[in-house]
Amino acid sequence: MSDMWINMGPQHPMNHGLWNLKVRVDGEIVVESIPVLGYLHRGVEKLCEKRDYNQIIPLMDRLCYVSSLTWSHAYCISAEEMMGLEIPDRAKYLRVIALELQRVASHLMWLAAFAPDLGMFSAYLYSMREREHFLDMLQWLTGARMNQNYPRIGGVRNDMPAGFPDRCIKELDYFEKKLEQYKQLFDDNKLFRMRTEGVGVLSKKDALDLGVTGPALRGSNCPIDMRTHDPYEVYGELDWEVQVGKGGDVFSRYAVRMGEMRESCRIIRDALKKIPDGPVRVKAPLRPTGQGFRRTEDSRGEALIYVVGQGEESPYRLKIRSPIFAIMRALPVMLKGTSIADLLAIMGSVDICIGDTDK
Amino acid sequence: MSSWINLYNISYAIGEFLMGIVAAILNFFGQWIGPLSDFADWLMSVNVLNLVAILIGGVVVMVFVSIINLFIIMWIERKMYGRIHDRRGIMLPGPWKKTHKGTGFLQNLADGMKLIQKELIVPKNADKWMYDIAPAIIATTSILAFVAIPFSETFYVANINGGLIFILAILAIAPFAVVLAGWSSNNKFTLIGGLRGAALMLSYEIPLILSVIGVILLSGSLNPIEIVQAQQQTSVLGVENWYIIPLFPAVIVFMVALFAELERLPFDLPEAEAELVEGWLTEYSGMRFGLVFVSKWVRTYAGAALITILFLGGWSGPVLPGELWFIIKSYIVFVIIVWATWSFPRSRIDQIVRIGWNWLIPIAIISIVIAAAFKWVGWF
Amino acid sequence: MKGTEVAGALREHFGDLVSDIVFPREDLVRVSVPRDSIFPFCKFLRDELHCEHLNLVSALDWPENFECVYHLTSYLEEYMVELHVKVPKDDPKIASLSEIWRAADFPEREAYDMMGITFEGHPDLRRILLPDDVDYYPLRKDFEGQSDE
Structure with missing residues (x-):
């Protein structure tokens, strides 16, 4: 017997979430891998058919426990598209600020999960420490650290508190300084480069064919970001750049995410500067008819929620497109021929979140 | 004295x-x-x-x-x-x-008491005898190394003539127990961890011993006490003749190989906790695990003490008693080891084998040549 | 490329097979095609109109029939196609697209899992989120589920 199956999961330090990766290894080399999903299936789509439109927002918050605001926002913007609702400008800016705060917090959570996979436990605590600042800001803005329940169909729940922009900019100054340090800590680390460069290469062709989106796609030298490709809210008016990695390997994906954190800070600064006065919420129809969707850029990739309404209190059908669900299909392609140690680096680099994958 | x-x-x-x-x-x-x-x-x-x-x-x-x-x-x-x-x-x-x-x-005491109270679980299909004996081998060999490690000219258990060989030999037994534990636990993760331990042993054991040869050449002895005494003579530089100065490449090689020997973080592949759960340790529980875990520190200290003896002049130093100097030096080496451990990511098995054969062995051989040259010139 | 141009190209190539053309947004075209022509239709979209990306495969349960909705994106030409295909309830079968986009693999398995639509030609059509041994399709409207009461 030259090869054997090992179960990496459902309980394994590697999988950040409840899922199973069956791996057939020949010594240390991965010959074949099969992702097994469904351990966290909660039937969210069925639940949504029994709730009314506003009750769905908290459910969407719980899709991804790391990046919950982006998901509730993805639902709200799709529902607005279906209802044909135009929201006030101030609400759009507030949404962008909250989304980018959430994105940085989510990327820091990714860093905190990715670094221990490579054995850098110190970096885990560093990024958790910085994440705390962003969660504090989110808490001040929305009232909660984790499941914010902040966007509403037709705007946002509340305006930002007094003094928020000043403190937010102070935190961003601090974080940008720290981010440069972390980039040095990783980029100048020879062992880190050895572990990540040229590992888990996903070619541009494969990435497009497999439906990979988000930082994983941008790491494969494909500058597709839904915030510029299909600008929603006010991303088109703000000053920032799409991050693209050249190699398609683990290091490119890491570099894209680090760059995105920096760009998110730029977006927040710009949005705080340009935010207009005005109302933050308009009234939404209760029993809309129609269908609609909007592509949004979640922290992990393209989030798309397709909502169909039939003039009832609850949607007739709500379908969630999870970015990690597509990356799960791409994993066997990336993992083939790598070693068990590389498997860790690759899994860490795509930022698995099972909450929205299993729905 | x-x-x-x-x-x-x-x-x-x-x-x-x-x-x-x-x-x-x-x-x-x-x-x-x-x-x-x-x-x-x-x-x-x-x-x-x-x-x-x-x-x-x-x-x-x-x-x-x-x-x-x-x-x-x-x-x-x-x-x-x-x-x-x-x-x-x-x-x-x-x-x-x-x-x-x-x-x-006293946190470690509390942890030890907790481990003693825990149940000793043996996997159903484990090879019971080998499974039991592996932690004991690791613990005993780790402590036995201190039989030959002198803390000063007067504070030692046994003054063995081939003491250095004894220390290196007894520290090299533990990887064998790692393979034993990995095989006997009857678990795929432990098996991979154990075999990684065997591969690791092949790549670092040779540079570890090669890097010591320079010291043996310069001091002309295998006895740790005589090695330190040789370092206490005044050299051409006018200070004590610590071998870290002529044999600096050997210190680097020895340190790097030591990290692999101790299964510490850049090279802790046999027990990589993120990839192999806890590697060959996965199935151990209670005090069996505690023994192995504690032995890791004993071995780390043995490594730090070895570096102190071989390269840092052992217990030589002014004013304070020799034993204290020895402990101070070895703790400084230990702190350096800890610092490096928690700053680096884990390397890959093929990378460490490549580092071992492509870098450590040539550097170790160069340090032997340096030592021979110094000996021939008569400087050290 | 504007949605109207895409619709024009599709009409030119497929004629009357393409029906119910709507433009909800400027770069989005919503069309319906019959079940039998889904595979050549998608192949044409990918090869001739640069639809690289399959976003989503959703299955809907209408009172009279099932419906598969495909969202397709062209990154190059910057347009989207929303493809509606009706599937009769008594014969819930449709051609699999996983030969065209490998991305269709998992979403189709999910649609099979949740709605019971069989994708013919799929390489590995098993349940994905639910256990292998369940015998119901929970997202169908007639599925009531079991309560713990």
């Missing part, structure tokens, strides 16, 4: 005193029972007293190494990597303050 105050003489005196009391009591009863007097005479004979002295000395060293010293280095490591992580580390159990400013010195 007067030669008569050494561990052997002190423990001989203590032994003589204790045996004298016993012999007096026996002699008292010997008035009525004849053979007891003969037994008392035998107890007071030189051979028996020698044996008692060695036993007492051994117990003193072992108590120091495996209890006092062990608690100190475990505390240093846990406190230090806590600080590297920007947290306070262990702080509550301990004799002093019970707040966040506390030292938490």
Whole structure:
């Protein structure tokens, strides 16, 4: 017997979430891998058919426990598209600020999960420490650290508190300084480069064919970001750049995410500067008819929620497109021929979140 | 440093005193029972007293190494990597303050007590005998290394002529136990971990020994005490002749190989906790796990002590007693090891094998050439 | 490329097979095609109109029939196609697209899992989120589920 199956999961330090990766290894080399999903299936789509439109927002918050605001926002913007609702400008800016705060917090959570996979436990605590600042800001803005329940169909729940922009900019100054340090800590680390460069290469062709989106796609030298490709809210008016990695390997994906954190800070600064006065919420129809969707850029990739309404209190059908669900299909392609140690680096680099994958 | 105050003489005196009391009591009863007097005479004979002295000395060293010293280095490591992580580390159990400013010195004792109380689980299909013996092998060989490690000219268990060979040999037994444990646990993760341990052993054991050869060449001895004495002579530079100066490449090689030998973080592949759960340790529980876990620190300290002896002049230093100098130096080396451990990511098995064969062995050979050249010129 | 141009190209190539053309947004075209022509239709979209990306395969349960909705994106030409295909309830079968986009693999398995639509030609059509041994399709409207009461 030259090869054997090992179960990496459902309980394994590697999988950040409840899922199973069956791996057939020949010594240390991965010959074949099969992702097994469904351990966290909660039937969210069925639940949504029994709730009314506003009750769905908290459910969407719980899709991804790391990046919950982006998901509730993805639902709200799709529902607005279906209802044909135009929201006030101030609400759009507030949404962008909250989304980018959430994105940085989510990327820091990714860093905190990715670094221990490579054995850098110190970096885990560093990024958790910085994440705390962003969660504090989110808490001040929305009232909660984790499941914010902040966007509403037709705007946002509340305006930002007094003094928020000043403190937010102070935190961003601090974080940008720290981010440069972390980039040095990783980029100048020879062992880190050895572990990540040229590992888990996903070619541009494969990435497009497999439906990979988000930082994983941008790491494969494909500058597709839904915030510029299909600008929603006010991303088109703000000053920032799409991050693209050249190699398609683990290091490119890491570099894209680090760059995105920096760009998110730029977006927040710009949005705080340009935010207009005005109302933050308009009234939404209760029993809309129609269908609609909007592509949004979640922290992990393209989030798309397709909502169909039939003039009832609850949607007739709500379908969630999870970015990690597509990356799960791409994993066997990336993992083939790598070693068990590389498997860790690759899994860490795509930022698995099972909450929205299993729905 | 007067030669008569050494561990052997002190423990001989203590032994003589204790045996004298016993012999007096026996002699008292010997008035009525004849053979007891003969037994008392035998107890007071030189051979028996020698044996008692060695036993007492051994117990003193072992108590120091495996209890006092062990608690100190475990505390240093846990406190230090806590600080590297920007947290306070262990702080509550301990004799002093019970707040966040506390030292938490007794945390390891508490952890040990918890481990002792836990159930010893043996996997159903494990090879019971091998599974049981592997932690014992690791623990005993780790502590046994200190038999030949002198803490000063006078503080040692045994003055073995080939002491260095003995230390390196006994430290090299543990990887064998790793393979044994990995195989006998009957688990795929432990198997991969054990085989990684075997592959690791092939790549670092050779540079480890090659890097020591320079020291042996310069000092002309395999005895740790004589190696240190050779370093205490004044060199051409006008200071003490510590081998870290001529043999700096060898120190680097020795340190790197030591990290692999100790399974510490850049090279902790056999027990990579993220990929192989806990590697070959996965199935161990309770005090079996505790033994292995503690042995890791004992071995780390043995490594730090070896570096101190081979390259840092051992116990030589001004004012303070030699033992204290030895401990200070070895703790500094230990702190460096801890620092490096918590700053690097884990490497891959093919990378470490490549580092071992492509870099460490050539550098070690260069350091041997350097040592030979210095010896020939007569500088060191 | 504007949605109208895409619709024009599709009409030119497929004629009357393409029906119910709506433009909800400028770069989005919503069309309906019959079940039998889904595979050549998608192949044409990918090869001729640069639809590199399959976003989503959703299955809907209408009172009279099932419906598969495909969202397709062209990153190059910057347009989207929303493709509606009706599937009869008594014969819930449709051609699999996983030969065209490997991305269709998992979403189709999910649609099979949740709605019971069989994708013919799929390489590995098993349940994905639910256990292998369940015998119901929970997202169908007639599925009531079991309560713990």
